[in-house]
Amino acid sequence: MTSNMALGVSVLALLVAFGTSTLSQAQEQELPVSEVAPKIFVHTGQIALMTRENDGATANIGFIVGGNAVAVIDTGGSVREGLRLLAAIRARTDKPVRYVINTHGHPDHVFGNAAFVSDGTVFVGHRNLPPALAVRGPFYTDAFRRIMGEQLLDGVRMIPPTLLVDGTTKLDLGARTLTVTSWPTAHSDNDLTVLDEQTGTLFAGDLVFLTHTPVLDGSIRGWLRVIDELGTLPAQRVIPGHGPVSEWPGALTDQRRYLETLASDVRGLIVRGEPITVAADTAAASERSRWQLFDDYNARNATTAFSEIEWE
Amino acid sequence: MRFRLLCIASALGIMLGAHVAPAATPEANDPWPGLVQDIFNNRPMNDGAEVIGIEMPYRAEDAAIVPVTLRTRLSPDDSRRVLRITLVIDQNPAPMAAKFELGPDANVTEISTRVRVNNYTDVHAVAELSDGKLYMTKTYVKASGGCSAPAAKNAEEASSRLGQMRYRQFARTGQGPSSGAREAQIMIGHPSHSGLQMDQVTQLYIPAFFVNELRLWQDDSVVLAMEGGISISEDPNIRFTYVSNGAKRFRAEAKDTKGHIFQKEWKVDDSGI
Numbered sequence: 001m002t003s004n005m006a007l008g009v010s011v012l013a014l015l016v017a018f019g020t021s022t023l024s025q026a027q028e029q030e031l032p033v034s035e036v037a038p039k040i041f042v043h044t045g046q047i048a049l050m051t052r053e054n055d056g057a058t059a060n061i062g063f064i065v066g067g068n069a070v071a072v073i074d075t076g077g078s079v080r081e082g083l084r085l086l087a088a089i090r091a092r093t094d095k096p097v098r099y100v101i102n103t104h105g106h107p108d109h110v111f112g113n114a115a116f117v118s119d120g121t122v123f124v125g126h127r128n129l130p131p132a133l134a135v136r137g138p139f140y141t142d143a144f145r146r147i148m149g150e151q152l153l154d155g156v157r158m159i160p161p162t163l164l165v166d167g168t169t170k171l172d173l174g175a176r177t178l179t180v181t182s183w184p185t186a187h188s189d190n191d192l193t194v195l196d197e198q199t200g201t202l203f204a205g206d207l208v209f210l211t212h213t214p215v216l217d218g219s220i221r222g223w224l225r226v227i228d229e230l231g232t233l234p235a236q237r238v239i240p241g242h243g244p245v246s247e248w249p250g251a252l253t254d255q256r257r258y259l260e261t262l263a264s265d266v267r268g269l270i271v272r273g274e275p276i277t278v279a280a281d282t283a284a285a286s287e288r289s290r291w292q293l294f295d296d297y298n299a300r301n302a303t304t305a306f307s308e309i310e311w312e
Numbered sequence: 313m314r315f316r317l318l319c320i321a322s323a324l325g326i327m328l329g330a331h332v333a334p335a336a337t338p339e340a341n342d343p344w345p346g347l348v349q350d351i352f353n354n355r356p357m358n359d360g361a362e363v364i365g366i367e368m369p370y371r372a373e374d375a376a377i378v379p380v381t382l383r384t385r386l387s388p389d390d391s392r393r394v395l396r397i398t399l400v401i402d403q404n405p406a407p408m409a410a411k412f413e414l415g416p417d418a419n420v421t422e423i424s425t426r427v428r429v430n431n432y433t434d435v436h437a438v439a440e441l442s443d444g445k446l447y448m449t450k451t452y453v454k455a456s457g458g459c460s461a462p463a464a465k466n467a468e469e470a471s472s473r474l475g476q477m478r479y480r481q482f483a484r485t486g487q488g489p490s491s492g493a494r495e496a497q498i499m500i501g502h503p504s505h506s507g508l509q510m511d512q513v514t515q516l517y518i519p520a521f522f523v524n525e526l527r528l529w530q531d532d533s534v535v536l537a538m539e540g541g542i543s544i545s546e547d548p549n550i551r552f553t554y555v556s557n558g559a560k561r562f563r564a565e566a567k568d569t570k571g572h573i574f575q576k577e578w579k580v581d582d583s584g585i
Binding site for chain 1: 466467501
């Protein structure tokens with residue numbers, strides 16, 4: 001009896017919450033975006049952790065308008081941010097959103113996906129993205145419900161891509177073709193880049209960080225290899241996953257130095273027989289003044305790098 | 313009208329939140345008494361502050377790789393001996409992370425490994441002494457933030473090291489080789505799938521696959537044995553101290569939940585480095 005009542009209250013709450021979120025959806029304000037190249041719009045995320053106050057809007061996300069359709073590149077850290085991005089698109093074009101491309105599966109890039117679910121919209125991702133979302137999705141939604149609150153998390157759903165990229169895929173927006181490329185394990189095991197050759201504009205996702213401490217959730221050695229390859233892409237500017245839109249390939253310099261320093265410090269500690277905890281406390285300390293959020297991510301990167309490099 | 317609806321929604325939202333997410337406030341729903349019953353058969357817990365120490369970072373930086381060090385604190389003239397140490401991560405899906413059996417003649421005083429931490433949690437270390445009593449100590453770990461998850465970082469390659477084993481001996485500062493004191497590490501390549509995630513495409517649970525048994529010997533004398541669970545990190549790694557009995561060989565045997573048996577042995581470096 002009690003559990004039936006609790007269920008009834010829960011269902012009622014869900015219905016009411018759903019009703020109000022539908023009401024508020026229509027009224028989301030446009031996310032501020034700037035046109036970094038003709039018909040390429042970017043919202044620059046805050047250099048911050050995802051919080052209740054910032055709607056999880058910490059990643060750079062954007063959209064590209066072609067001759068007859070729009071491609072969205074990452075959807076942000078909450079459904080609210082996704083809806084605000086949609087409002088920004090609708091303020092500029094009435095062409096349909098044909099593709100939603102997720103550069104990888106981290107919450108600040110995919111939590112807004114639900115805002116874009118509609119007939120005729122194809123979700124695009126790395127071939128490793130569906131299993132990554134399946135394994136991590138429940139953990140992410142639980143963890144961020146705690147951090148960002150029920151209200152922002154309620155509508156968040158893991159929406160796996162149906163168009164999987166393994167190598168290179170071309171997406172046609174009408175008189176504008178995007179080249180989407182999947183990469184071996186680097187920042188994560190499901191990183192994609194999107195290149196608009198017409199304007200030489202590269203959406204690098206979290207394969208490129210500026211200002212924001214790089215976040216290692218894949219392979220440090222793999223990432224350093226991928227950086228070398230990325231540098232040969234024919235782009236003039238990059239939209240990094242975090243940090244300012246920058247010129248290419250100069251934007252890679254700081255991140256390469258950070259990762260090389262981290263790898264070399266960790267390697268030295270392993271040779272000397274130091275435990276993993278010492279790496280967390282000391283590796284890449286010379287980089288501290290050069291990055292924001294260093295104390296939030298460096299110990300983690302060092303831990304991750306240590307567990308990889310000790311198998312060399 | 314809309315304003316009123318919002319108010320009702322948020323009020324109910326708070327109730328709903330309390331209803332579905334008790335894990336957010338572990339104090340309100342402390343699993344420890346139930347764990348004492350399930351894991352330790354409700355045996356009395358004595359204060360372990362003088363017996364066993366547990367060290368973990370206050371925040372789990374990488375949720376999949378959280379270092380933990382257990383240190384015995386019995387003084388050398390204490391007639392009691394530590395028989396086994398159980399590590400419990402209260403809020404994990406499978407709280408019993410590991411049970412270590414300490415070899416009777418190996419004098420293991422320090423064990424470090426790495427675990428997965430899913431949530432804000434108490435972590436308990438329970439030592440069973442030769443007096444037949446249990447001694448408990450605990451620490452608290454905050455869950456990691458950001459995109460860290462207790463999951464594989466390189467899912468495709470997680471299995472590529474399956475069964476590889478490495479042994480390494482470290483220098484012990486301040487103790488010459490004649491003391492017999494040693495510090496060593498064993499690494500086992502294993503994906504350690506937790507089995508708790510559902511495959512979104514097939515709607516089937518990915519079966520659990522992890523190292524559940526590890527035994528280490530110097531010649532034929534047991535140094536350390538571990539009974540492990542899914543809370544032990546991918547590629548299990550155990551670093552420990554022991555006292556050499558003059559053995560020339562160090563031997564390891566690991567078993568996993570699919571019945572694989574991995575064995576390897578190494579010559580021990582006499583220098584004690």
